[in-house]
Amino acid sequence: MSAAIATPHAGAPASDARIGLRGHLRHTGALIRRNLLWIRQDPESMFDAVLFPIVFCLLFVFVFGGAISGADNRQEYVNYLVPGLMAMMGMNIAQGVGTGFNQDFQTGVMDRFRSLPIGRASVLIAKIVVEIGRMLVATAILLAVGFALGLTVSDVPGLFAAVGLSMVFGFGVMWIFLTLGVVMKSAQAVQAMGFLVLMPLQFGSSIFAPTSTMPGWLQAFTDYNPLSSLADAARGLMNGGPVAHDILITVAWSAVLTAVMMPIAVRKYSTKA
Protein backbone atom coordinates (compact mmCIF):
# COMPACT_ATOMS: atom_id res chain seq x y z
CA MET A 1 0.00 0.00 0.00
CA SER A 2 1.27 3.38 -0.91
CA ALA A 3 1.71 6.03 1.69
CA ALA A 4 -0.14 8.42 -0.56
CA ILE A 5 -3.58 7.30 0.52
CA ALA A 6 -2.80 5.86 3.89
CA THR A 7 -1.30 8.97 5.46
CA PRO A 8 -4.15 10.53 7.36
CA HIS A 9 -4.24 14.26 7.40
CA ALA A 10 -3.50 15.88 10.68
CA GLY A 11 -6.46 18.23 10.70
CA ALA A 12 -9.39 18.20 13.02
CA PRO A 13 -11.52 15.08 12.79
CA ALA A 14 -14.54 15.38 10.57
CA SER A 15 -16.93 14.96 13.45
CA ASP A 16 -15.88 18.43 14.58
CA ALA A 17 -17.20 20.58 11.79
CA ARG A 18 -16.33 23.91 13.33
CA ILE A 19 -13.35 25.81 12.06
CA GLY A 20 -11.53 27.65 14.83
CA LEU A 21 -10.05 31.13 14.54
CA ARG A 22 -6.61 29.65 13.95
CA GLY A 23 -8.01 27.53 11.17
CA HIS A 24 -9.58 30.56 9.52
CA LEU A 25 -6.32 32.48 9.78
CA ARG A 26 -4.34 29.57 8.33
CA HIS A 27 -6.76 29.15 5.41
CA THR A 28 -6.86 32.86 4.69
CA GLY A 29 -3.07 33.05 4.95
CA ALA A 30 -2.63 30.18 2.48
CA LEU A 31 -5.00 31.87 0.05
CA ILE A 32 -3.25 35.23 0.42
CA ARG A 33 -0.03 33.45 -0.45
CA ARG A 34 -1.72 32.10 -3.57
CA ASN A 35 -2.85 35.59 -4.62
CA LEU A 36 0.65 36.96 -4.07
CA LEU A 37 2.14 34.13 -6.15
CA TRP A 38 -0.25 35.18 -8.90
CA ILE A 39 1.20 38.67 -8.89
CA ARG A 40 4.73 37.28 -8.96
CA GLN A 41 3.84 35.02 -11.86
CA ASP A 42 2.00 37.76 -13.70
CA PRO A 43 3.59 41.14 -12.87
CA GLU A 44 1.49 42.85 -15.55
CA SER A 45 -1.45 42.50 -13.19
CA MET A 46 0.14 45.31 -11.17
CA PHE A 47 0.07 47.71 -14.12
CA ASP A 48 -3.22 49.28 -13.09
CA ALA A 49 -1.97 49.94 -9.57
CA VAL A 50 1.34 51.35 -10.84
CA LEU A 51 0.43 53.24 -14.01
CA PHE A 52 -3.02 54.57 -13.20
CA PRO A 53 -1.91 57.01 -10.50
CA ILE A 54 0.97 58.27 -12.66
CA VAL A 55 -1.13 58.75 -15.79
CA PHE A 56 -4.08 60.38 -14.02
CA CYS A 57 -1.88 62.65 -11.98
CA LEU A 58 0.07 63.91 -14.98
CA LEU A 59 -3.00 64.13 -17.19
CA PHE A 60 -5.05 66.22 -14.81
CA VAL A 61 -2.28 68.43 -13.50
CA PHE A 62 -0.80 69.33 -16.88
CA VAL A 63 -3.66 68.89 -19.36
CA PHE A 64 -6.76 69.95 -17.44
CA GLY A 65 -5.22 71.55 -14.37
CA GLY A 66 -4.55 74.89 -16.03
CA ALA A 67 -8.08 75.08 -17.40
CA ILE A 68 -9.64 74.08 -14.10
CA SER A 69 -7.62 76.30 -11.76
CA GLY A 70 -5.94 78.79 -14.06
CA ALA A 71 -2.40 78.38 -15.38
CA ASP A 72 -0.90 80.19 -12.38
CA ASN A 73 -2.61 78.01 -9.82
CA ARG A 74 -1.24 74.66 -10.93
CA GLN A 75 0.50 74.16 -7.58
CA GLU A 76 -2.71 74.74 -5.74
CA TYR A 77 -4.47 72.28 -8.03
CA VAL A 78 -1.96 69.53 -7.14
CA ASN A 79 -2.99 69.90 -3.51
CA TYR A 80 -6.63 69.72 -4.59
CA LEU A 81 -6.27 66.83 -7.02
CA VAL A 82 -4.05 64.32 -5.20
CA PRO A 83 -6.39 63.69 -2.24
CA GLY A 84 -9.22 63.34 -4.75
CA LEU A 85 -7.30 60.85 -6.88
CA MET A 86 -6.61 58.88 -3.73
CA ALA A 87 -10.35 58.30 -3.49
CA MET A 88 -10.48 57.39 -7.16
CA MET A 89 -7.63 54.84 -6.96
CA GLY A 90 -9.60 52.85 -4.45
CA MET A 91 -12.51 52.59 -6.86
CA ASN A 92 -10.37 51.45 -9.76
CA ILE A 93 -8.66 48.76 -7.74
CA ALA A 94 -11.99 47.65 -6.29
CA GLN A 95 -13.30 47.19 -9.80
CA GLY A 96 -10.32 44.94 -10.56
CA VAL A 97 -11.37 42.69 -7.67
CA GLY A 98 -14.57 41.86 -9.50
CA THR A 99 -12.96 40.99 -12.82
CA GLY A 100 -10.21 38.91 -11.18
CA PHE A 101 -12.70 37.03 -9.07
CA ASN A 102 -14.87 36.33 -12.07
CA GLN A 103 -11.90 34.80 -13.90
CA ASP A 104 -11.33 32.46 -10.97
CA PHE A 105 -14.82 31.13 -11.47
CA GLN A 106 -14.24 30.49 -15.17
CA THR A 107 -11.64 27.90 -14.25
CA GLY A 108 -12.57 25.09 -11.90
CA VAL A 109 -10.44 26.46 -9.08
CA MET A 110 -13.40 27.93 -7.21
CA ASP A 111 -15.15 24.55 -7.28
CA ARG A 112 -12.14 22.99 -5.64
CA PHE A 113 -12.03 25.69 -2.95
CA ARG A 114 -15.75 25.37 -2.32
CA SER A 115 -15.52 21.60 -1.95
CA LEU A 116 -12.83 21.95 0.74
CA PRO A 117 -13.65 22.17 4.44
CA ILE A 118 -12.75 25.83 4.78
CA GLY A 119 -14.78 28.82 5.82
CA ARG A 120 -16.43 30.17 2.71
CA ALA A 121 -15.48 33.75 3.48
CA SER A 122 -11.76 32.85 3.55
CA VAL A 123 -11.43 32.99 -0.24
CA LEU A 124 -13.14 36.39 -0.34
CA ILE A 125 -11.16 37.85 2.53
CA ALA A 126 -7.84 36.65 1.10
CA LYS A 127 -8.74 38.37 -2.14
CA ILE A 128 -9.60 41.61 -0.37
CA VAL A 129 -6.46 41.64 1.78
CA VAL A 130 -4.26 41.44 -1.30
CA GLU A 131 -6.32 44.09 -3.08
CA ILE A 132 -5.97 46.43 -0.12
CA GLY A 133 -2.23 45.86 -0.45
CA ARG A 134 -2.48 46.83 -4.11
CA MET A 135 -4.42 49.94 -3.11
CA LEU A 136 -1.61 50.89 -0.74
CA VAL A 137 0.94 50.48 -3.53
CA ALA A 138 -1.18 52.63 -5.85
CA THR A 139 -1.61 55.27 -3.16
CA ALA A 140 2.13 55.33 -2.40
CA ILE A 141 2.92 55.86 -6.08
CA LEU A 142 0.26 58.54 -6.35
CA LEU A 143 1.74 60.39 -3.37
CA ALA A 144 5.26 60.04 -4.79
CA VAL A 145 4.15 61.57 -8.09
CA GLY A 146 2.20 64.19 -6.15
CA PHE A 147 5.22 65.20 -4.10
CA ALA A 148 7.34 65.36 -7.25
CA LEU A 149 4.77 67.78 -8.70
CA GLY A 150 4.87 69.92 -5.58
CA LEU A 151 2.22 68.44 -3.30
CA THR A 152 2.39 69.90 0.18
CA VAL A 153 1.02 68.26 3.28
CA SER A 154 0.70 70.31 6.44
CA ASP A 155 -0.54 67.48 8.64
CA VAL A 156 1.44 64.21 8.35
CA PRO A 157 -0.72 62.14 10.75
CA GLY A 158 -3.66 63.55 8.80
CA LEU A 159 -2.10 62.15 5.61
CA PHE A 160 -2.05 58.67 7.14
CA ALA A 161 -5.59 59.12 8.36
CA ALA A 162 -6.63 60.09 4.82
CA VAL A 163 -4.95 56.99 3.40
CA GLY A 164 -6.67 54.87 6.04
CA LEU A 165 -10.04 56.42 5.27
CA SER A 166 -9.75 55.66 1.56
CA MET A 167 -8.80 52.06 2.40
CA VAL A 168 -11.87 51.72 4.61
CA PHE A 169 -14.11 53.03 1.86
CA GLY A 170 -12.37 50.88 -0.78
CA PHE A 171 -12.97 47.85 1.45
CA GLY A 172 -16.70 48.59 1.48
CA VAL A 173 -16.84 49.08 -2.29
CA MET A 174 -14.90 45.86 -2.97
CA TRP A 175 -17.80 43.80 -1.65
CA ILE A 176 -20.00 45.26 -4.39
CA PHE A 177 -17.55 44.23 -7.04
CA LEU A 178 -16.95 40.80 -5.50
CA THR A 179 -20.70 40.26 -5.70
CA LEU A 180 -20.74 41.41 -9.31
CA GLY A 181 -17.75 39.16 -10.00
CA VAL A 182 -19.70 36.16 -8.72
CA VAL A 183 -23.07 36.83 -10.33
CA MET A 184 -22.05 38.17 -13.74
CA LYS A 185 -21.24 35.84 -16.59
CA SER A 186 -17.91 37.19 -17.82
CA ALA A 187 -15.03 39.33 -16.66
CA GLN A 188 -15.78 41.73 -19.52
CA ALA A 189 -19.33 42.18 -18.27
CA VAL A 190 -18.03 42.98 -14.79
CA GLN A 191 -15.65 45.52 -16.25
CA ALA A 192 -18.34 47.16 -18.39
CA MET A 193 -20.70 47.28 -15.43
CA GLY A 194 -18.00 48.75 -13.23
CA PHE A 195 -17.24 51.39 -15.81
CA LEU A 196 -20.90 52.35 -16.08
CA VAL A 197 -21.27 52.74 -12.34
CA LEU A 198 -17.91 54.31 -11.58
CA MET A 199 -17.71 56.91 -14.35
CA PRO A 200 -20.60 59.06 -13.11
CA LEU A 201 -19.58 58.53 -9.49
CA GLN A 202 -15.97 59.54 -10.11
CA PHE A 203 -16.57 62.50 -12.39
CA GLY A 204 -19.81 63.61 -10.74
CA SER A 205 -17.90 64.35 -7.57
CA SER A 206 -15.48 66.85 -6.13
CA ILE A 207 -12.50 64.66 -7.11
CA PHE A 208 -11.35 66.75 -10.08
CA ALA A 209 -13.08 70.09 -9.62
CA PRO A 210 -14.98 71.92 -6.88
CA THR A 211 -18.69 71.28 -7.16
CA SER A 212 -19.58 74.95 -6.72
CA THR A 213 -19.29 75.59 -10.48
CA MET A 214 -21.70 72.77 -11.36
CA PRO A 215 -25.44 73.36 -12.02
CA GLY A 216 -27.73 72.98 -9.05
CA TRP A 217 -29.29 69.65 -10.07
CA LEU A 218 -25.81 68.15 -10.45
CA GLN A 219 -24.70 69.55 -7.12
CA ALA A 220 -27.62 67.77 -5.51
CA PHE A 221 -26.04 64.54 -6.78
CA THR A 222 -22.39 65.37 -6.16
CA ASP A 223 -23.00 66.52 -2.60
CA TYR A 224 -24.51 63.15 -1.73
CA ASN A 225 -21.83 61.26 -3.65
CA PRO A 226 -19.68 59.50 -1.03
CA LEU A 227 -16.64 60.03 -3.25
CA SER A 228 -17.06 63.78 -2.76
CA SER A 229 -17.10 63.27 0.99
CA LEU A 230 -14.07 61.02 0.82
CA ALA A 231 -12.12 63.47 -1.35
CA ASP A 232 -13.08 66.45 0.81
CA ALA A 233 -12.25 64.58 4.00
CA ALA A 234 -8.82 63.63 2.60
CA ARG A 235 -8.15 67.29 1.65
CA GLY A 236 -9.10 68.46 5.09
CA LEU A 237 -7.02 65.82 6.81
CA MET A 238 -3.92 66.59 4.74
CA ASN A 239 -4.05 70.36 4.70
CA GLY A 240 -6.53 71.45 7.31
CA GLY A 241 -10.18 72.34 7.14
CA PRO A 242 -13.46 71.00 8.47
CA VAL A 243 -13.47 67.22 8.19
CA ALA A 244 -15.79 65.77 10.85
CA HIS A 245 -18.91 65.72 8.68
CA ASP A 246 -17.19 64.24 5.61
CA ILE A 247 -15.43 61.59 7.67
CA LEU A 248 -18.71 60.64 9.27
CA ILE A 249 -20.43 60.34 5.88
CA THR A 250 -17.56 58.28 4.44
CA VAL A 251 -17.35 55.93 7.41
CA ALA A 252 -21.11 55.51 7.44
CA TRP A 253 -21.15 54.64 3.73
CA SER A 254 -18.31 52.15 4.25
CA ALA A 255 -20.08 50.53 7.18
CA VAL A 256 -23.39 50.25 5.34
CA LEU A 257 -21.78 48.90 2.17
CA THR A 258 -19.86 46.30 4.14
CA ALA A 259 -22.80 45.32 6.33
CA VAL A 260 -25.12 44.91 3.36
CA MET A 261 -22.84 43.64 0.61
CA MET A 262 -20.54 41.32 2.55
CA PRO A 263 -23.28 38.83 3.49
CA ILE A 264 -24.66 39.02 -0.05
CA ALA A 265 -21.23 38.39 -1.57
CA VAL A 266 -20.54 35.43 0.73
CA ARG A 267 -23.99 34.02 0.05
CA LYS A 268 -23.74 34.39 -3.71
CA TYR A 269 -20.28 32.85 -3.60
CA SER A 270 -21.47 29.89 -1.51
CA THR A 271 -24.54 29.12 -3.57
CA LYS A 272 -23.29 29.81 -7.08
CA ALA A 273 -24.35 26.78 -9.10
Added chain:
Amino acid sequence: MTRIDKNPDAARDAAVTVRGLVKHYGETKALDGVDLDVREGTVLGVLGPNGAGKTTLVRCLSTLIVPDSGHATVAGYDVLRQPRQTRRVIGLTGQYASVDEKLSGFENLYLIGRLLDLSRREARARADGLLERFSLTEAAKRPVGTYSGGMRRRLDLAASMIGSPAVLFLDEPTTGLDPRTRNEVWTEVRRMVAEGATVLLTTQYMEEAEYLASELTVVDRGKVVAGGRIAELKARVGGRTLRITPADPLELRPTAAALDEFGLTGPGNATVDVGSASVLVPVLSDEQLTAVVGALTARGITLSSLTTELPSLDEVFLSLTGHKASAAQDDVPAREEVAV
Protein backbone atom coordinates in the same frame (compact mmCIF):
# COMPACT_ATOMS: atom_id res chain seq x y z
CA MET B 1 -6.86 -0.28 5.72
CA THR B 2 -8.39 2.20 8.03
CA ARG B 3 -10.36 4.90 6.36
CA ILE B 4 -10.05 8.13 8.17
CA ASP B 5 -12.87 10.36 9.20
CA LYS B 6 -15.69 8.08 8.29
CA ASN B 7 -18.71 8.72 10.42
CA PRO B 8 -18.57 5.85 12.93
CA ASP B 9 -22.38 5.75 13.08
CA ALA B 10 -22.64 5.12 9.38
CA ALA B 11 -24.02 1.88 8.07
CA ARG B 12 -21.35 -0.46 6.87
CA ASP B 13 -20.84 -1.00 3.18
CA ALA B 14 -22.54 2.02 1.67
CA ALA B 15 -20.03 4.80 1.14
CA VAL B 16 -22.51 6.83 -0.87
CA THR B 17 -26.28 6.63 -0.78
CA VAL B 18 -28.56 8.78 -2.87
CA ARG B 19 -32.32 8.73 -2.49
CA GLY B 20 -34.83 10.63 -4.57
CA LEU B 21 -32.44 13.41 -5.51
CA VAL B 22 -34.15 16.19 -7.48
CA LYS B 23 -32.64 19.32 -8.96
CA HIS B 24 -34.47 21.49 -11.46
CA TYR B 25 -33.10 24.41 -13.43
CA GLY B 26 -36.26 26.21 -14.42
CA GLU B 27 -38.14 23.81 -16.66
CA THR B 28 -35.18 21.47 -17.05
CA LYS B 29 -35.07 18.54 -14.67
CA ALA B 30 -31.35 17.99 -14.30
CA LEU B 31 -32.01 15.37 -11.63
CA ASP B 32 -35.46 13.87 -11.51
CA GLY B 33 -35.44 11.51 -8.55
CA VAL B 34 -32.11 9.68 -8.60
CA ASP B 35 -31.41 6.69 -6.35
CA LEU B 36 -28.08 4.94 -6.17
CA ASP B 37 -25.56 3.35 -3.81
CA VAL B 38 -21.81 3.01 -3.95
CA ARG B 39 -20.44 0.23 -1.79
CA GLU B 40 -17.30 0.97 0.15
CA GLY B 41 -14.10 0.23 -1.73
CA THR B 42 -15.81 -0.12 -5.11
CA VAL B 43 -16.13 2.01 -8.22
CA LEU B 44 -19.57 2.95 -9.43
CA GLY B 45 -19.70 4.17 -13.01
CA VAL B 46 -22.46 6.62 -13.79
CA LEU B 47 -22.98 6.36 -17.53
CA GLY B 48 -25.00 8.81 -19.54
CA PRO B 49 -24.95 11.27 -22.41
CA ASN B 50 -24.40 15.01 -22.08
CA GLY B 51 -27.21 16.57 -20.14
CA ALA B 52 -28.21 13.35 -18.41
CA GLY B 53 -27.55 14.99 -15.04
CA LYS B 54 -24.18 13.44 -14.23
CA THR B 55 -22.41 16.66 -13.42
CA THR B 56 -25.37 17.94 -11.42
CA LEU B 57 -25.27 14.73 -9.39
CA VAL B 58 -21.57 15.11 -8.62
CA ARG B 59 -22.03 18.79 -7.75
CA CYS B 60 -24.84 17.92 -5.33
CA LEU B 61 -22.78 15.19 -3.66
CA SER B 62 -19.74 17.44 -3.32
CA THR B 63 -21.84 20.18 -1.65
CA LEU B 64 -21.39 22.66 -4.51
CA ILE B 65 -25.10 22.91 -5.17
CA VAL B 66 -28.11 22.21 -3.03
CA PRO B 67 -30.69 19.81 -4.48
CA ASP B 68 -34.38 20.79 -4.49
CA SER B 69 -35.33 17.63 -2.66
CA GLY B 70 -34.06 14.19 -1.80
CA HIS B 71 -31.42 12.81 0.50
CA ALA B 72 -27.78 11.84 0.14
CA THR B 73 -25.04 10.60 2.44
CA VAL B 74 -21.31 10.39 1.80
CA ALA B 75 -19.13 8.31 4.12
CA GLY B 76 -22.01 8.40 6.58
CA TYR B 77 -22.51 12.16 6.58
CA ASP B 78 -25.68 13.83 5.46
CA VAL B 79 -24.64 15.93 2.48
CA LEU B 80 -27.40 18.48 3.08
CA ARG B 81 -27.25 18.76 6.84
CA GLN B 82 -23.52 18.18 7.38
CA PRO B 83 -21.88 19.86 4.40
CA ARG B 84 -18.73 20.76 6.31
CA GLN B 85 -18.17 17.22 7.55
CA THR B 86 -18.86 15.97 4.04
CA ARG B 87 -16.21 18.26 2.60
CA ARG B 88 -13.65 16.69 4.93
CA VAL B 89 -14.10 13.21 3.48
CA ILE B 90 -14.41 13.85 -0.25
CA GLY B 91 -12.05 14.47 -3.13
CA LEU B 92 -13.32 16.06 -6.33
CA THR B 93 -11.92 16.03 -9.82
CA GLY B 94 -14.09 17.95 -12.18
CA GLN B 95 -14.63 17.63 -15.87
CA TYR B 96 -12.12 20.38 -16.45
CA ALA B 97 -8.91 20.28 -14.50
CA SER B 98 -9.56 22.49 -11.50
CA VAL B 99 -5.99 23.46 -10.85
CA ASP B 100 -4.52 26.93 -10.75
CA GLU B 101 -2.68 27.58 -14.01
CA LYS B 102 -0.56 30.38 -12.67
CA LEU B 103 0.78 28.38 -9.76
CA SER B 104 3.36 25.62 -10.05
CA GLY B 105 2.35 22.02 -9.54
CA PHE B 106 3.96 22.05 -6.12
CA GLU B 107 2.25 25.28 -5.06
CA ASN B 108 -1.13 23.93 -6.15
CA LEU B 109 -0.77 20.86 -3.93
CA TYR B 110 0.84 22.77 -1.08
CA LEU B 111 -2.04 25.27 -1.05
CA ILE B 112 -4.63 22.52 -0.80
CA GLY B 113 -2.62 20.79 1.91
CA ARG B 114 -2.66 24.00 3.94
CA LEU B 115 -6.37 24.45 3.35
CA LEU B 116 -6.82 20.91 4.67
CA ASP B 117 -5.08 21.93 7.89
CA LEU B 118 -1.77 20.19 7.31
CA SER B 119 1.21 21.86 8.94
CA ARG B 120 3.66 23.56 6.59
CA ARG B 121 6.04 20.64 6.82
CA GLU B 122 3.34 18.03 6.32
CA ALA B 123 1.86 19.94 3.39
CA ARG B 124 5.29 20.15 1.76
CA ALA B 125 5.97 16.43 2.28
CA ARG B 126 2.53 15.45 1.03
CA ALA B 127 2.87 17.62 -2.07
CA ASP B 128 6.31 16.16 -2.85
CA GLY B 129 5.05 12.61 -2.29
CA LEU B 130 2.06 13.02 -4.57
CA LEU B 131 4.08 14.78 -7.27
CA GLU B 132 6.44 11.84 -7.30
CA ARG B 133 3.66 9.31 -7.34
CA PHE B 134 1.98 11.01 -10.30
CA SER B 135 5.33 11.39 -12.13
CA LEU B 136 5.26 15.17 -11.91
CA THR B 137 8.40 15.76 -9.86
CA GLU B 138 10.35 17.16 -12.79
CA ALA B 139 7.60 19.64 -13.60
CA ALA B 140 6.92 20.48 -9.95
CA LYS B 141 8.30 24.02 -10.14
CA ARG B 142 6.80 24.98 -13.48
CA PRO B 143 3.53 26.91 -13.75
CA VAL B 144 0.67 24.54 -14.51
CA GLY B 145 -0.14 26.68 -17.55
CA THR B 146 2.83 25.01 -19.27
CA TYR B 147 1.62 21.46 -18.53
CA SER B 148 0.18 19.09 -21.11
CA GLY B 149 -3.45 18.02 -20.80
CA GLY B 150 -2.49 14.70 -19.26
CA MET B 151 -0.17 16.31 -16.70
CA ARG B 152 -2.96 18.65 -15.64
CA ARG B 153 -5.38 15.79 -15.13
CA ARG B 154 -2.78 13.91 -13.13
CA LEU B 155 -2.18 16.98 -10.99
CA ASP B 156 -5.92 17.33 -10.60
CA LEU B 157 -6.17 13.74 -9.37
CA ALA B 158 -3.24 14.34 -7.01
CA ALA B 159 -4.98 17.45 -5.69
CA SER B 160 -8.14 15.54 -4.93
CA MET B 161 -6.14 12.97 -2.95
CA ILE B 162 -4.28 15.27 -0.59
CA GLY B 163 -6.78 14.82 2.19
CA SER B 164 -6.82 11.02 1.76
CA PRO B 165 -10.53 11.21 1.03
CA ALA B 166 -12.80 8.30 1.83
CA VAL B 167 -14.81 8.98 -1.32
CA LEU B 168 -13.58 10.32 -4.64
CA PHE B 169 -15.82 11.95 -7.21
CA LEU B 170 -14.42 11.87 -10.72
CA ASP B 171 -16.57 13.77 -13.16
CA GLU B 172 -15.75 12.61 -16.70
CA PRO B 173 -12.04 12.37 -15.89
CA THR B 174 -11.00 11.50 -19.45
CA THR B 175 -13.38 13.55 -21.58
CA GLY B 176 -11.38 15.39 -24.21
CA LEU B 177 -8.16 13.46 -23.63
CA ASP B 178 -6.22 11.61 -26.31
CA PRO B 179 -6.03 7.80 -25.91
CA ARG B 180 -2.55 7.79 -24.42
CA THR B 181 -3.38 10.40 -21.81
CA ARG B 182 -6.63 8.63 -21.10
CA ASN B 183 -4.69 5.46 -20.34
CA GLU B 184 -2.48 7.38 -17.91
CA VAL B 185 -5.53 8.59 -16.03
CA TRP B 186 -7.09 5.13 -16.04
CA THR B 187 -3.94 3.63 -14.58
CA GLU B 188 -3.97 6.15 -11.75
CA VAL B 189 -7.65 5.65 -10.99
CA ARG B 190 -7.17 1.89 -10.86
CA ARG B 191 -4.28 2.38 -8.49
CA MET B 192 -6.34 4.53 -6.15
CA VAL B 193 -9.06 1.89 -6.15
CA ALA B 194 -6.54 -0.86 -5.47
CA GLU B 195 -5.52 1.13 -2.41
CA GLY B 196 -9.05 1.14 -1.12
CA ALA B 197 -10.65 4.34 -2.34
CA THR B 198 -14.36 4.43 -3.04
CA VAL B 199 -15.01 6.12 -6.35
CA LEU B 200 -18.05 7.54 -8.08
CA LEU B 201 -17.10 8.08 -11.68
CA THR B 202 -19.20 9.67 -14.38
CA THR B 203 -18.52 8.89 -17.99
CA GLN B 204 -19.94 8.92 -21.48
CA TYR B 205 -17.97 5.88 -22.53
CA MET B 206 -19.01 2.28 -22.04
CA GLU B 207 -15.39 1.31 -22.50
CA GLU B 208 -14.29 3.50 -19.61
CA ALA B 209 -17.05 2.22 -17.36
CA GLU B 210 -16.15 -1.35 -18.17
CA TYR B 211 -12.46 -0.77 -17.54
CA LEU B 212 -12.78 1.07 -14.24
CA ALA B 213 -16.12 0.31 -12.63
CA SER B 214 -17.49 -2.80 -11.02
CA GLU B 215 -21.04 -1.54 -11.06
CA LEU B 216 -22.87 0.75 -13.37
CA THR B 217 -25.77 3.14 -13.12
CA VAL B 218 -27.14 4.37 -16.42
CA VAL B 219 -28.77 7.78 -16.26
CA ASP B 220 -30.82 9.59 -18.84
CA ARG B 221 -32.62 12.92 -18.54
CA GLY B 222 -32.10 13.04 -14.80
CA LYS B 223 -33.38 9.53 -14.16
CA VAL B 224 -31.73 6.20 -13.51
CA VAL B 225 -32.72 3.91 -16.36
CA ALA B 226 -30.70 0.85 -15.39
CA GLY B 227 -28.22 -0.27 -12.80
CA GLY B 228 -26.28 -3.29 -11.66
CA ARG B 229 -23.10 -5.20 -12.24
CA ILE B 230 -21.44 -4.47 -15.53
CA ALA B 231 -21.70 -8.06 -16.74
CA GLU B 232 -25.45 -8.13 -16.07
CA LEU B 233 -26.02 -4.89 -17.91
CA LYS B 234 -23.89 -6.01 -20.80
CA ALA B 235 -25.98 -9.13 -21.09
CA ARG B 236 -29.08 -6.95 -21.15
CA VAL B 237 -27.78 -4.69 -23.85
CA GLY B 238 -26.58 -7.57 -26.03
CA GLY B 239 -22.99 -7.80 -24.91
CA ARG B 240 -20.20 -7.53 -27.41
CA THR B 241 -20.16 -7.65 -31.14
CA LEU B 242 -17.67 -9.96 -32.80
CA ARG B 243 -16.20 -8.61 -36.03
CA ILE B 244 -14.89 -11.47 -38.18
CA THR B 245 -12.82 -10.71 -41.26
CA PRO B 246 -12.12 -13.72 -43.46
CA ALA B 247 -8.74 -13.74 -45.24
CA ASP B 248 -10.56 -14.20 -48.55
CA PRO B 249 -13.38 -11.69 -49.09
CA LEU B 250 -15.19 -14.34 -51.17
CA GLU B 251 -15.66 -16.27 -47.94
CA LEU B 252 -17.89 -13.51 -46.48
CA ARG B 253 -21.24 -15.09 -47.36
CA PRO B 254 -20.14 -18.64 -46.50
CA THR B 255 -18.91 -17.36 -43.15
CA ALA B 256 -22.24 -15.71 -42.35
CA ALA B 257 -24.09 -18.79 -43.55
CA ALA B 258 -21.94 -21.05 -41.38
CA LEU B 259 -22.69 -18.99 -38.28
CA ASP B 260 -26.41 -18.95 -38.96
CA GLU B 261 -26.36 -22.64 -39.63
CA PHE B 262 -24.72 -23.36 -36.31
CA GLY B 263 -27.35 -21.23 -34.69
CA LEU B 264 -24.77 -20.04 -32.20
CA THR B 265 -26.15 -16.63 -31.76
CA GLY B 266 -29.67 -17.13 -32.83
CA PRO B 267 -30.73 -17.52 -36.44
CA GLY B 268 -30.17 -14.59 -38.78
CA ASN B 269 -28.05 -12.66 -36.31
CA ALA B 270 -24.90 -12.61 -38.36
CA THR B 271 -24.78 -9.56 -40.61
CA VAL B 272 -22.43 -8.99 -43.47
CA ASP B 273 -20.62 -5.68 -43.61
CA VAL B 274 -19.44 -5.56 -47.20
CA GLY B 275 -17.69 -2.23 -46.79
CA SER B 276 -15.15 -3.62 -44.32
CA ALA B 277 -15.39 -7.17 -45.72
CA SER B 278 -16.35 -8.56 -42.35
CA VAL B 279 -19.18 -10.35 -40.61
CA LEU B 280 -20.69 -8.98 -37.40
CA VAL B 281 -22.08 -11.35 -34.80
CA PRO B 282 -23.39 -10.41 -31.36
CA VAL B 283 -21.93 -12.59 -28.62
CA LEU B 284 -23.17 -12.72 -25.06
CA SER B 285 -20.47 -14.78 -23.38
CA ASP B 286 -16.89 -15.92 -23.68
CA GLU B 287 -18.17 -19.46 -24.34
CA GLN B 288 -20.17 -18.26 -27.31
CA LEU B 289 -17.14 -16.44 -28.64
CA THR B 290 -15.05 -19.58 -28.40
CA ALA B 291 -17.78 -21.62 -30.04
CA VAL B 292 -17.93 -19.20 -32.99
CA VAL B 293 -14.22 -19.55 -33.56
CA GLY B 294 -14.52 -23.33 -33.29
CA ALA B 295 -17.32 -23.42 -35.85
CA LEU B 296 -15.34 -21.41 -38.36
CA THR B 297 -12.27 -23.58 -37.88
CA ALA B 298 -14.40 -26.67 -38.48
CA ARG B 299 -15.50 -25.19 -41.82
CA GLY B 300 -11.91 -24.49 -42.74
CA ILE B 301 -12.38 -20.72 -43.07
CA THR B 302 -9.15 -18.77 -42.67
CA LEU B 303 -9.49 -15.48 -40.78
CA SER B 304 -7.34 -12.39 -41.14
CA SER B 305 -8.75 -10.62 -38.10
CA LEU B 306 -11.14 -11.18 -35.23
CA THR B 307 -12.07 -8.34 -32.91
CA THR B 308 -14.71 -7.80 -30.25
CA GLU B 309 -16.43 -4.47 -30.00
CA LEU B 310 -18.26 -3.12 -26.98
CA PRO B 311 -21.68 -1.63 -27.51
CA SER B 312 -21.46 2.11 -27.96
CA LEU B 313 -23.27 4.45 -25.61
CA ASP B 314 -25.92 4.84 -28.29
CA GLU B 315 -26.44 1.10 -28.52
CA VAL B 316 -26.62 0.79 -24.75
CA PHE B 317 -29.22 3.50 -24.66
CA LEU B 318 -31.16 2.17 -27.55
CA SER B 319 -31.55 -1.17 -25.85
CA LEU B 320 -32.17 0.19 -22.35
CA THR B 321 -34.35 3.19 -23.07
CA GLY B 322 -35.60 2.64 -26.57
CA HIS B 323 -34.23 5.93 -27.80
CA LYS B 324 -30.89 7.29 -28.83
CA ALA B 325 -28.71 8.88 -26.19
CA SER B 326 -28.06 11.96 -28.27
CA ALA B 327 -31.75 12.90 -28.19
CA ALA B 328 -31.30 13.97 -24.59
CA GLN B 329 -28.90 16.69 -25.58
CA ASP B 330 -31.60 18.96 -26.93
CA ASP B 331 -32.83 20.11 -23.56
CA VAL B 332 -29.50 20.46 -21.79
CA PRO B 333 -29.25 23.63 -19.78
CA ALA B 334 -26.18 25.39 -21.05
CA ARG B 335 -24.55 25.38 -17.65
CA GLU B 336 -25.13 21.72 -16.94
CA GLU B 337 -21.99 20.21 -18.43
CA VAL B 338 -20.24 23.43 -19.23
CA ALA B 339 -20.12 24.88 -15.76
CA VAL B 340 -16.96 23.92 -13.97
